Amino acid sequence: MCATSCCCFKKAQKGEDRMTPQGLFYKDLPHFINADGNYLFCRYWEPPTPPRALVMIVHSAGEHSGRYSEVVSLLLKHSLYVFAHDHVGHGQSEGEGMMVSHFGIYVRDTLQHIDMMKRSHPHLRIYLFSTSMGGLISLYVANERQNDIAGMIFIAPLVLMNPESATFTKMFCARLLKNFLPQVALGYMDPRSVSRDEEKVIDYIRDPLNYHGPVRVRFATEVLHALIKLEKILPTISTPMLILHGDADKLSDVRGSYIMYGKVASLDKTLKVYEHAAHQLHRELPSVTEEVFKVIDGWLEERLPPIEQ
Secondary structure, three states, X not given: OOHHHHHHHHHOHHHOOOEXXXXXXXXXXXXXEOOOOOEEEXXXXXXXXXXXXXXXEEOOOOOOHHHOHHHHHHHHHOOEEEXXXXXXXXXXXXXXXXXXXXXXXXXXXXXXXXXXXXXXXOOXXXXXXXXXXXXXXXXXXXXXXXXXXXXXXXXXXXXXXXXOOHHHHHHHHHHHHOOOOOOOEEEOOOHHHOOOOHHHHXXXXXXXXXXXXXXXXXXXHHHHHHHHHHHHHHHHOOOXXXXXXXXXXXXXXXXXXXXXXXXXXXXXXXXXXXXXXXXXXXXXXXXXXXXXXXXXXXXXXXXXXXXXX
């Protein structure tokens, strides 16, 4: 556990009785308190050797920061200090399940966590690793803190909804209902859209920290608004980036990654598309995931500062 989370415990002394949705006391867990007073659960993975840089994992909608163990193992091999938190309304953080009054709250909380880590490790560069909606959050973060982010790795970034998916139809309906029925359920995400690996799908379904409830109008509307505004943001981003996407993704349309690659101002940018692959490339068929990790491994090694002797 890093000194950052300990500082948060001191701030939280008056709320020592606050508990996670799973019934655990936050005083016993790494966490921070966001601007709205919500307690957000954190995870920290410190390498055994002096860290070369910091990497923040920005998870996607409906899941949580604990679903990246394989990614964390890869990052630790590069002597990277990895950190993450569960977004408000996700995992072990406070908040109504997958509901937010404004998409900017996700961005604000992410920036707060980054600032905390910067204060604790001012000499280390910061990288972002994100998937799906986490990629959308990361793009907004990069737009606000261009100089703070040394590089970004995206898996299936949410830049464009797949118009052939049921999710797209639900999002469109949300725009019509947002002012009248913000709590109305639009339906459920199909877990089989995350991977072609049956074991990974079952694991997703059985994970009690994942959100298994319906997508509601308010949440869908906020995501749509963020996607619409993205068009003006992409040309402002010049951060080095690696974009990985499966062309059979039924959630984040792969065409969004092509659009993103073409519009960002980054001179150092790479896009790699995997045929027939589904949404979560880091939890796809073993052959795909192995290749994805090799690409990430090489990309990092070419850009990270040398290991301290």
